[in-house]
Amino acid sequence: MLSVLAPETDRRTPVVVLAGFAGPAAAGADHAATALCGDAPGTVVVHHDLGQLREGIVHRTVRSATYETSDVLELAHGCVSCTLRIDLLPLLRTLAARDSVERIVLALDPAFEAEAVCHAIEHVVVEGILGRVDGPAGRDVRVEAVLTFLDAGAWLADATGEETLAERGLAKADDERTVAQVAVGQVEFADAVIALGAVLPGGDVDRGKLAAVLARLVPDAPVDWVDDPQLLTAARIEALLTRIPANSRRGKVFDAHAPLLRGQPPLSSDYGVALLEFAASRPFHPARLHEALDVLFDGVVTARGRMWLATQPDEVTWLESAGGGLRVGGAGRWLASMSETELAQADPDRRAMAALRWDDQFGDRDISLVILVHDADPNEIRAALHWALVEDDELRLVERAPERVAQWEDPFGAWHADPCESSDTALPIEDVKSPRGEAK
Template sequence: MPTPVALVAGLHATARTAAVDRLLAEHPGSVALHHDLTDVTHGHVRRTVRDRTGVLDTADVRLAHGCVTCTVREDLLPQLVLRAPGAPLLIVDLWDSVEPRSVAEAIDCDEAQETLRLAAVLTALDAAALPEDLTRGDRLRDVGKPAAAGDLRYLAEVLTRQLEYPTALVLHGGDAEDQELSRRVLAHLAPFTPVHTVAALPPVTGARVCAGELAERMDPATAQLPGDTRTDEIVTAVWHSRRPLHPARLFEAIDELVTESVRSRGRFWLANRPDELLAWDAVAGIVSVEAAGPWLAALPQAAWDLVSPARRLAADLDWDPERGDRVQHLVFTGPDLDTARFRTLLGSCLLTDEEERAGQDVWSRYDDPFAPILAKENA
């Protein structure tokens, strides 16, 4: 039977270590593997293997190309396969800025199915640091946490992916007030993910977890987005419309939208790009707009068989006789968010009745300030 594997991600080593220690104590005979990427930009990685009694082995790993993908492919997976026989649980203690998705997908692959079983993906969060981390505009390289040479990601960007992907979240540290605030924040940002303390970790040796299903919870076309919520000072507002957006007016509104919210995401469409599903992702004032493939309404019916059941279900739930699955669905979270003003601002970015009547031939000639951004993303 395949050996269960639990991933433990998180920006802060103290929180991850506490979670890993707990798993090792609860599963005698299990081992934890950690790759220290402090010097990964120079192609050097330090691997440590330990059990509940202490360190079993350390080794320096030299990589042809210093990156997380190389580390997983060239060292982590072979080590997991080597140590799987007889181990009740294998624990992967991920480096600070590693996003769990890529590692989960590498483990949950056809080649390793008979040996390894992805059983849990946890993210350990420092309750005292979480609220501030979500608002930090630092790049990983500026805080000593890059995962590869040329890593330009932002700390808050990585944190949101770490907490929105896993099967469970684990809070550690801070006082009672920190813990309560973190739980309120997570209820807005990851409302469908259970939150535990280190002392009450969930079972991690159960059925196989499908990495593809975890990815669908985050992918723009199928993402499980939060709903309208207010918890004390924290507000989440959902904006939904069928009418197309004017590219220039939306672009002008971006600064106000992202600076007055902490986290926002969703899918949208521009009048001049009716076939293109666009993904909105912003945190700590840093916004990303990317093309995420076509709307299903833009594809021939025969092509629907080539997309996942989750994608078809999401399209069915959003289907409109005139627009198909084209929709504006954006979600904003922030402290004391003025939801009425946000919705008014976004509504002003939609085409007017007169602009809508002008039709697609006119829309296609609109100036599009998003064009350079999308061209760069697709390059």
């Protein structure tokens, strides 16, 4: 059984989340679920097959070492969120109430994002469970670990491409999420990673580059390199799970104001892979920024962070990219623009960090971005972003004539998604608890 690191007083049922983006990765996750299920009678595996979601049908399987049940669910709206709300979350609470269930393994369909699932477990209220008080599934279960499987030979190409899930045939036509967004998100949210297919076409160079990306994307997550999914025995998986550090996130969703660099990632370059930090104490000119952001679409795995736009002095703007797609959205207000009542309700850690860099004129407003490059020149990216900052004369207008600055061209006025040609249907980032948003 999995070594439980939660406090002894926590009697909630542990949940292990298995995520794998299609192909060999999804097959590896399924094999791991079968191995864990057969090894421990108290383990129950739950899987929702969303392959027919566009027809409003979901196939649900619940299995243990001694039984298996399969059901076909007909969902009126046929979306990921209603599958979570109507079936998965109530099922977690129901299973947790059974004495025979010691652990739940969630083998996620590729259309599910582990971050969205974990956020729902903690925050979405489940009503009408007989004998249970209305509340989130987190009252009865806790996320013990998120284990992500990836196809070592294809993941980096997926993580840096432009294809959408719909184009890949993995989602409804109106789902604007990209393959890169899901591939990067699954790994970024992982407590441990299993890289399948350890022998890569490019040999040691390809493996070294992928290892360098993982070391910077999830520096604290142990990585197991596996040639064949058949080698994924229960004992091997359990051993990997016990290597997860005690301070790992374990399903915790960070908001937009949390530190952007977590753990201790290497800050040097390796196989052309490097982390670039960009910080500034003056705002971006929105029109120039819109042009400069093209540098994030080639040779970059992911970028994320908080931005200060000259035309939006009260609002924190969140940027997040994966491969060839980028989204910009709101992340609340700057502390300096809050009322006393709002300040009193702000997160104490955020207030403490802001106090360390508080500016007499602009308060906590600043720019902080982290960019993971794999085949780009960090100096060119830095130069492009620096060019997008307001110049000295423009900064004086920001200080003395904000009403004039508010009239500048602002492509981000109603938030933004790239590529621009698809921005009319792209999903805005509105939930700063889960900046990637959720498919509808």
